[in-house]
Amino acid sequence: MKKRRVLYIFLSMFMFGICVAQVEKRLDFSGYLQSDIRFIVEDYRGEKTGDGYRFELNRNDIKGRLKWTPHDKVQGVVDARFRFYGFNESERLHDLFRSTKIEPYDFQINEAYLAVRGAPFHWMDFRIGRIIQTWGTADMFNPTDNLNSRDFSDPLDYTAKVPNQMVELAFYPASFLQVQVVWVPFFKPSLLPPSAQLGFSVERTLDNCFLRAPVPPLDRGQIELLQALFASIPPCDLNFTNAEVRIVKPSQSLRNSQVGARVKFTAGLGDFGDMDFSLSYYYGRFSFPIAYTAVADIKRAAGSTLDVSYTAEVMYPRMQVAGFDFSLSPESKQVPGFFGELALIFPEKVVFGLAVLQNGRIQESLFMSATNVPRTPFIKATAGLDYTIARRLYLNFQYVRGFFDEFNDRYGIHNYFVPALETKFFEDELKVRLAGAWNLDDLSLVVFPEVTWVAVPSVEIVLGSFLYLGDTKPLDPMSYAGRSKFGQKAAGRSVAYLKAKYSW
């Protein structure tokens, strides 16, 4: 009922926006309507082999952005999205009485803020509210961009972020200089793809016998000791349940606020063009979960069966990030554009601890701990170039050190090559794009070919696929770092998709 009321309010607001925007130019209403159908094109990356070649998604989004400018110096923005999931979620009889089970949907406000410019000084602007910030000069892989967490709930929409409430002050003391200071009172973690839970799931054979459990972030010797515990048990007698993962949430104290500051300069380099660069600082938390503790509870069940339940805790370690980014556009049209970004991260140390209970009693000899994230500073970076050949073919190549979710824990920091090629035909009516990311350490790959057709202005039809290539099994079953980045099942499902979008 409450949800429906929100829907009415939202629709009323948008209808009001549409009507008034026509007669009053101080209101601007834009947005899109998008339909997205996805089909899983493999059957080996699910929880169980054989699950695949079926629809994964049948989604419809309505997104609206209302911008109100009551005065040249004041702006109010509300950017909201309704998402209809398109799958029937009813499982019991009483679900059939509720439309939200037959037609599940959710509502999200992406941005809702008030912005004031030129006040209290002509060289100062500020914004307060729910905001999405974007820092850095690299394409999407921005290690200095940490104010908003990532929203990977839809892996194909990998540029999405989790909105957050913040206060932003921007200073423009000179034409070549910008200063931005942002305070984010509360931490919000990144949203993970649904497949992430497979990272904690136990693998079984087709006849439901134990095959493999996730490896904890411990030393090799400790992992061997753990595995020796079960070595003498026949796999079909091992009843390993999937891990229950709990989250250690930071409290809502001032100390858990995040702050960021960035200074952006433009400097002339003579005939070589000019360079935009920024220095930045961030204090806050890493937004992806890091393994913190675990308890394995082993109980002798009926007969020879051994029940093993595994409870884990993950946490979000603090970090400080000193950042530098640049973008260099040489005057010559024959020379590519260069950009780069470097983040020196000072992490909070995380020690992982594991306890084993046997029939309710703690096994002191099996209490293990190991440093998961050392205090040593580490670097995440992106360096890239882009170039246009013969007016049609746009190339963008990036070297990325450290993917979004890497934090120098026992998985380490990996290296990636991220190429993208794009060409347009028929006066930009047809766009063909081939992008990918290649893990240079384990050689797994994600490939992302896409064709976009602008059928008529405002209407885009997109056909594409998102394919994961790599070994689903751990490359080294005795190491936390042994899993393949894009090959592991937790990375996601390979899909083909069809999208239709109308923008206004």
Next chain:
Amino acid sequence: MKTVATVTVLGLWVSFAFAQQEDAQKILEKMDAVNYGYDDQTMELRYTIRDFDGSEKQYDIVMYQKGTNKRLIRFTSGEVKGMATLVVGPSRMFVYLPGYNKVRRVAPHAMSQTFAGSDFTMDEISNPTYSPRYNAKLLKEDDNFWYLELVPKEGEKPLYPKVHVAVQKGTYWQGETTYFDASGAKVKVMTCSEPKDFGGLRRNSVIVLRDVRTGHSTRLDILSFKVNQGLKDSMFTERELIWGR
């Protein structure tokens, strides 16, 4: 004596040619001044992209200009609505991409790309005037027009190595303009027509740029045109691009 006469004739010819060159250059400068010689301009434009098969699509933009090299263009319709382009110099151009919520610098290598699917290139958008980059030579004239040939000035490397432009006598309005590539082949033809009164300012209201190789064309309809509105320099900054998001 013969030598003196030859030198005198040669000198007169050179000075005549130089004077003609200078006149042609002045005509070109005056044409640029008529097009862009205001403190600032604000235009609402509708551009219609017409394919060789006759199919059309339309987009609306608002363009603010200060002097000759500062431009802010906001897209107000279509799938590119919300996108904005800022030009602050011949090779300094930024674009705001609403999908990424990000301001990106447009590198010079991308200047030859088309501007949002139209027949205009990024380079033409960021370098609208001719006289700073081209030397003009009078090819011919008739009762209504001067016909100029433009070739790049030394050190300048514009997108088109040769341009022919007709300039209307009296008004200095830009007439048919033909662009050539390095091999001398005709690439594009621009025509300006349908003079209209915009609050006391009379100028052509329709500009059509046609690609002669493909038959594809872009028609710009000037819906409104205002000048000297007191646009501030601060309007042509990244700060303004961010503010308008």
